[in-house]
Amino acid sequence: MSNVRSLRARVSIAVLVIVALVGVFVVRLVDLQIVQAKDLNAASYSQRSDVVTTFGNRGSIVDANGVVLAGSVLRYTITASPRFAAPFSRTDATTRAKAEVSVAEAAAELATATGQPQADILLALTSDPTSDYAVVAKSIDVDSYNAVRALKIPYLYYVAEQARTYPNGSVAGNIVGFVGSDGQAQAGTELKENACLAGKNGIESAQTGEDGVRLPGSTVQTQSAVNGGDVVLTLNSDLQYFAQQTLAQRVQQVGGESGTVVVTEVKTGKVLVAAEYPTVDPNNVDGTAAKFRGSQIFTSTFEPGSTFKAFTAAVLVDAGAATPETHVLAPYRYVAPGGAVIRDAGFHADTKWTLTGVLMDSSNTGISMLSEAMPAQQRWDYMKKFGLGAGSEVNFPGEESGDLKDPNNLDNQTMYNTTFGQGLTVTAIQMASVYQTIANGGVRMPVRLIEGCRAADGTMTEVPAAEGQPVISQTAANATVNMLESVVTKGYASSSLQIPGYRVSAKTGTAEMSDGNGAYGSLYLTSLAGMAPSDDPQYVVSVTIAKPVTIRSALAAAPVFQKVLSQVLKTYRVQPSTVPDPELPTTY
C-alpha cells in the first residue's frame, strides 16, 4: 500500500508542478498577447515601417472667372552632408564612360542647375568638413530640382516643401495678400480666409523592403491628408489689371502719391475691381514699401470731400427736405447762423442754383444752406444706415471703420463741413458702397469680396449674406442719379467723363487732406465716383488719387474713371442707354 501512496504523492506533485508551470506560461502568454500586445506591436511595427508625411495642399485663391491668383507649388530644399563631400565617380548615361567628379566640379554643376554662385555652394560644401548638414539651395523649383537630381551627386539630400506662387503678380496683390517664408498667412485674403485655404497634412506609414519598395497591403494611413478649399473672389482679374494699369499711369502722370479704384456691381454689391497704386507683388513683398503692402481701400481712411455731396443730396430728397429743383441763392462766402464760415472753391457772384446745380458746380455754400433743412442727428442716422462709421461686411484684415464724430458734441464749423465731406473720414470701400446704394434704388447691398470657400467637390461654404437693406426711397435714389448726371453733361470735368452712347452719373471731389498735424496741407485728395448707365445703373466706379501735383482738381482722377467705366461697360456688354437724359434745371 505504501507503494501506491508514494505513487499517488509523486503523481500529485508532478501534476502540481505541471499546473504551476502551465500557469506561469499562461500568465506570461496573457501578459504578452493581451496586456502588452499593443506596445509590442507598435514597437515592432515602428522598426519595420517608414512614416511619411503626405501633404494637404493649401487651396488656391481664384477670381470670379477661375483665374488663379494664388496657388500652391512644390519647392525643394537641397542639403548636403559635407562629411561625405568627396570626389565620386559617375557613369555617363550615353557613353557609359566613368568620370571622376571633384567637389569643385560638383559645385560648379550645382551652380548651373540652381542659378546660385558657385563660390557660395563650394563654401557650403567645404566650410565644415565634419558637419552632416549644409544648405546648398533653398526653394528651388521642379526644373532645377530635376536638373540637380540628374547630376547624381551622392552626398545631397532633398526635402520637398510647399510654397505659394502668385502667377499674376501684383494683379489684385493688395487683396490676395501673401504668406511668409514659413508658410504662415500674413496679409489679405490669405490671412482672412486662412481657415478655408489651409490643408491638413496626413501621416502614412508602410513597411518597406531592403530596397525601399513598400510591402503590398502594408500601407496604413494614420491620418489622411486633407486639401484646403479654394477661395473664390468676386474680382475680375482682367478688369483689375486694366484698372491698376490705368490708375498707375495716371498717378505717375499727375505726380500723385497713391490712388484707388473700386468697381462694384450695383445689383449684388460684389466688388469687381479693387485696384490700388502702389500694389504689392506678393511674389516680391520686399519690393513694396510696408505702408502699401495691405489694401488701402479697406484700411486707409480719408475725408471724402465733394463726392460726399451726393449722399447729402440723396438724404435731403429722401427726408423731403429738398427736391432736385429746390432753390438756393448761394454766395461765394456764407456765414452760417452758428458762426461757421463756408467758402466755395472758386470765387463767384451770388448764384441762383437748384439742388441739381449745387451738385453740378459743387458748391459748398449751396449744400450747407440746403442741409440746414435737416437736423444733424437725422443726417447722422442716415450715415449709419449707409454703412458709414462701421467696417464693411467684408471684414478685411485691418479694416478701418472711418470716423463719424458725435453730432451732439460737434462744433458748428465741422457740422457744416460734414455736408460736403470734410470733418469725417471714410474708407474707399464705404464710399463705393454709398454710391452703390444710390445706384441701386436706395437698397444697400452688403459689400462682397468673396463668393465663398469652394471645397474639392465643388460645394460652396461661407457664402456671405446677400440681403439688401433699403436705406432711402427709390424716388430719392433715382432723383440723385439724375442730378449727378448734370455733373457729366455740364460740369467742369464733363469732357473727361462722357462715354458715347451711355448716360453717366458722377460726382467730382477735391478734398483737403490733413497734413498729420491737425491742419490741412496744400495737397488734395482728388476723387470721382459715379455709375452707368444712368437710366438703369449697373456698375459703380469710384476713383481716388491722393496728393496729385500737376493737376490738383478732380480732373486728375476723371480720365481714370472714364476709362475704367468704359472698359467695365464693354466687358459686361451693357446695353447703351435708350431713355434720354431728363436734363434737370441747374439754375432758376
Place this chain on the structure above:
Amino acid sequence: MSLPAYQALSRPNAPHRRTEEAEGPATRRRWLQLAPEIISRRMRPSFAGSAVVIAGIGVITVAQLLLSIGLSDGAYEISSLQSSQKELARSTQALTEHTQILQSPQYLVQNAAALGMVANGNTVFLRLSDGAVLGQPSPAAASAPAVSGGLVPNVLVPPTSLAGAAATSSAAVVASAPVAPKTDPTLPWQGALPSPTTR
C-alpha cells in the same frame, strides 16, 4: 488475436477488470478479433491517396509560391507606378505653373507690345438699330497707354520672354502680309454682313 497482449496492457492490480473479463470473454474476444483486421486494412498505404495528398501539397506550395511572386512583382510595379505618378504630378505642376505665368496679363501685354500691338482706349460703338456711330473713331496712338506695361509688376514674368523672337517674327509677318485692297469707306456695304468662318 492475442488476449494476453490485451491483459498485459491492463493494470495488474485492478480486480474489477478481471471480473469483467471473466464475465464475458467469448463476446469480447469476437469483437476484439475483428478490430485489428479492420485497422490493418485501413492502415495499408493506398498509393492513390498518397499521390493525391502529395500532389495537393505540391499544388498548394506552387500556388503559394506563384502568389507570393505575383504579389512582390505587384509591389514593385506599384512602387514604380507610384514613383512615375509622383514624377508626372511634379511635371504637371511645373507646367501648370509655367502656363499660369504665360497667361498673366503682364506677359500677354509684354508680348503684344513686342508684336507691335497697341490698345485703342478710344471707345466707339456702332448702334445696329440705326447704324449710328457713337463716339469719335480715331486710330490708336503708337504709345497707347493701356499696354505700356511695367506699372503692374510681376517678378515671375521673365523680362525677355518671347519679346525678342516675337519682334523679329512680327517684322517678317508685316513684310509678307498681303496688302489689303483699298476700299472706299463711303460706299455702303453690299450683301450680307461679313462674318467669321469659324466652325
